[in-house]
Amino acid sequence: MEQAEKTLPNAQVDERDVMFSRAALRSGTPNYAAYYADKAGLKETDDALRALPPLLSPGTTFFQTEIMAEAGSHFDAIDAMEVDAAWLGKQLAILQASSHPTQTLKAIAVELGAVAAGWAPLEKAFIYSHKGRLPENHGLPITLEHACALVFLVEMDWKEMQRAPKAPTLRESARQYRRAAHISLHLEALLKGFGCQAKHHYDAHYDVILPPLAVLAGLGEMGRNNILIADNYGSRVRIGCVTTDFSADLDSPVDLGAQAFCEVCKKCAENCPSKALELGDQREILGVKKWPTDAERCYRYWRQVGTDCGVCMAACPFSHRNNALHNLVRWMVRRLPWSHRLLVWGDAVMYGRKWKAKG
Numbered sequence: 038m039e040q041a042e043k044t045l046p047n048a049q050v051d052e053r054d055v056m057f058s059r060a061a062l063r064s065g066t067p068n069y070a071a072y073y074a075d076k077a078g079l080k081e082t083d084d085a086l087r088a089l090p091p092l093l094s095p096g097t098t099f100f101q102t103e104i105m106a107e108a109g110s111h112f113d114a115i116d117a118m119e120v121d122a123a124w125l126g127k128q129l130a131i132l133q134a135s136s137h138p139t140q141t142l143k144a145i146a147v148e149l150g151a152v153a154a155g156w157a158p159l160e161k162a163f164i165y166s167h168k169g170r171l172p173e174n175h176g177l178p179i180t181l182e183h184a185c186a187l188v189f190l191v192e193m194d195w196k197e198m199q200r201a202p203k204a205p206t207l208r209e210s211a212r213q214y215r216r217a218a219h220i221s222l223h224l225e226a227l228l229k230g231f232g233c234q235a236k237h238h239y240d241a242h243y244d245v246i247l248p249p250l251a252v253l254a255g256l257g258e259m260g261r262n263n264i265l266i267a268d269n270y271g272s273r274v275r276i277g278c279v280t281t282d283f284s285a286d287l288d289s290p291v292d293l294g295a296q297a298f299c300e301v302c303k304k305c306a307e308n309c310p311s312k313a314l315e316l317g318d319q320r321e322i323l324g325v326k327k328w329p330t331d332a333e334r335c336y337r338y339w340r341q342v343g344t345d346c347g348v349c350m351a352a353c354p355f356s357h358r359n360n361a362l363h364n365l366v367r368w369m370v371r372r373l374p375w376s377h378r379l380l381v382w383g384d385a386v387m388y389g390r391k392w393k394a395k396g
């Protein structure tokens with residue numbers, strides 16, 4: 038199935054409707070009153086979710102004091118992050134001397150710690166209509182006139198992800214959120230120094246929906262797990278980006294054979310502890326065919342266990358280590374569709390069909 042054939046969603050998403058925004062609403066505040074005046078049907082579900090212990094907190098299944106403390110420190114560091122002035126001066130000189138700044142900016146993203154980067158057109162359908170995550174700008178309409186996005190991926194450590202859904206996976210998410218924020222902020226400063234408009238997008242500070250932009254940037258395909266499957270790393274990546282009015286040579290979507298493989302595989306959906314993923318066919322949502330996620334089920338599980346789970350990233354056969362054997366299998370998936378059933382069977386023999394978290 039060619040990603041390029043996919044149409045764009047026929048409406049924008051309001052960030053106020055996104056699970057994290059709903060979970061952040063506080064009873065008794067004007068934002069809470071306004072939201073549930075409009076969305077009364079969600080109030081009972083959301084109140085019950087908010088009554089569960091917060092992530093990282095004692096009382097959740099996988100709470101571990103030191104690990105949660107480290108994870109918390111990474112999230113705190115994101116909000117206090119600054120751009121390194123010496124780095125900026127050096128990279129700006131390189132960019133100004135470059136005969137191909139589109140490529141140079143991608144290379145700088147990689148030098149900053151990304152494993153891949155690509156340029157996507159900034160489609161309006163992937164910009165939220167309104168802000169929703171933070172009380173201070175809740176409901177503010179978003180105007181983002183940028184033409185494109187430099188989208189990049191950071192790798193989630195394979196060993197840590199083998200421990201999903203236990204505490205170390207949340208720490209790994211926090212570490213990589215911090216890395217992605219660092220890259221995004223530095224690219225923003227660099228583009229501004231280069232005379233362009235630019236805006237970072239990371240953690241709770243997004244104006245855009247990242248996975249479909251990563252698809253447009255040629256970084257992978259959407260899987261049955263409803264997140265990006267990237268070449269070499271599978272779903273074991275976090276995404277970050279900077280949007281800009283820089284006039285870049287855009288990248289094109291790629292066909293990794295992933296969606297065809299997902300038709301057969303279904304391992305993520307079978308192993309999802311909250312049964313939030315789709316075992317059946319793709320469904321049309323806002324005009325786009327996809328395997329949806331039941332966000333409430335997923336997030337409820339997080340609040341029970343105290344982590345961000347991650348089983349659907351870790352269990353995916355595409356997320357195996359980036360080595361010669363697995364890259365040969367990735368090549369077969371892409372080139373030999375008849376091998377998909379055999380490869381699903383091979384994965385089950387080698388790694389087991391049922392997910393078992395390592396200690």
Ligand code: B12
Pocket residue numbers: 043044045046050055056057210240243245246247248249252259262263264265266271272273274275276277314322325327329330331332333335336345346347348349350
């Ligand atoms: C809200 C949110 C959640 C919510 C809701 C998820 C959801 N699908 O709605 C919950 C709490 C459930 C969640 C869970 C997880 N999340 Co989350 N989440 C987000 C967040 C902040 C916003 C996404 C959003 O707006 N969703 C609401 C609507 C748009 O969702 P949707 O209609 O289901 O659309 C999804 C896809 O279909 C796709 N999409 C939307 N429109 C279109 C159109 C086309 C043509 C295509 C191809 C795709 C596409 O994008 C959406 C997000 O995947 C993003 C960051 C960001 N700004 O993108 C991270 C993000 C999507 N999450 C991420 C991850 C990794 C996870 C988890 C694995 C947890 C973890 N350990 O990290 C699970 C996986 C759940 C799953 N299998 O779907 C990563 C994905 C990385 C990747 N490899 O793609 C992101 C990008 C964060 C990041 N910076 O890396 N998440």
Ligand code: SF4
Pocket residue numbers: 308309310311312313314330334335336338345346347348349350
């Ligand atoms: S993060 Fe866990 S609960 Fe959520 S969809 Fe993935 S496997 Fe299911």
Ligand code: SF4
Pocket residue numbers: 260261262263295298299300302303304305306352353354355
């Ligand atoms: S586990 Fe299988 S079905 Fe799920 S996303 Fe990965 S390849 Fe697709």
